[in-house]
Amino acid sequence: MSGSHEMSRRDFIKVTTGIVGGVIGAAIGLPTIFYLIDPALKEGGKDIWVSIGKFEDMQAGVPYPFSFTRVQVNGWERTSSSFGGFAIRKSDKYEDLVILNSRCTHLSCTVNWNEQGKVFLCPCHDASFGVEGEVIDGPPPRPLDRFTDFRMTEDGQIEILSKAG
Ligand code: FES
Numbered sequence: 253m254s255g256s257h258e259m260s261r262r263d264f265i266k267v268t269t270g271i272v273g274g275v276i277g278a279a280i281g282l283p284t285i286f287y288l289i290d291p292a293l294k295e296g297g298k299d300i301w302v303s304i305g306k307f308e309d310m311q312a313g314v315p316y317p318f319s320f321t322r323v324q325v326n327g328w329e330r331t332s333s334s335f336g337g338f339a340i341r342k343s344d345k346y347e348d349l350v351i352l353n354s355r356c357t358h359l360s361c362t363v364n365w366n367e368q369g370k371v372f373l374c375p376c377h378d379a380s381f382g383v384e385g386e387v388i389d390g391p392p393p394r395p396l397d398r399f400t401d402f403r404m405t406e407d408g409q410i411e412i413l414s415k416a417g
Contacts, residue, residue: 301403301411304351308408310341315352315365315372315383322414337399338365338372339410340383346404351412352385353397363396372396 304318315338324331335353342348354362354372361376371388372381379390386395401413 298416300414302414303405303409303411304337304339305410306408307341307346307349307404307410310339310349310410312341312343313383315340317354317365319354320414335414336362346410349402349410350384351399351402351410353399355397356392357387357394357396358390358392 300322302320304320305316310316317336317338319334319336322333322335324333336355337351337353340350340352342350352372354364356363356374356376356379358374358377358379361374363372363374363379363381365371366373369380370383372383372385374380374390374392377391379392380388381392381396382388384395385398399412403411405411
């Protein structure tokens with residue numbers, strides 16, 4: 253799920269600690285420092301494929317939750333953005349997946365799946381959405397957004413395209 257991404261985030265923190273140590277230690281280390289920052293900058297500013305789980309682990313009709321965090325780097329400033337959603341399997345073909353963003357389209361609270369009522373509920377203003385994200389009740393102006401760019405890897409992982417910015 254979010255494991256690999258979390259790992260790279262931790263690695264980045266380690267790298268940052270290393271950079272700070274390097275600056276304090278010796279000014280002569282500057283060229284190396286910029287070399288280290290550069291990949292982090294690129295990582296934060298481009299479209300990336302993020303693994304959300306194995307297709308075989310997704311049960312038909314049961315929303316499969318996922319979440320991940322992206323880190324944007326701007327100079328010495330780091331900004332984390334969290335994303336989450338649900339993959340809904342509809343058939344044996346991964347192409348039929350519906351992958352919803354869990355951010356409510358009203359004022360961006362996070363919706364949760366309610367198994368009993370078979371709806372997504374938004375706790376902020378009592379909205380409800382159907383299993384494919386359609387508005388059933390409440391103030392949201394449109395259905396839940398979807399991740400429409402996704403693919404399956406050779407080992408059966410579903411990956412979604414997380415756009416930069
Ligand atoms: S933020 Fe979800 S209903 Fe208002």
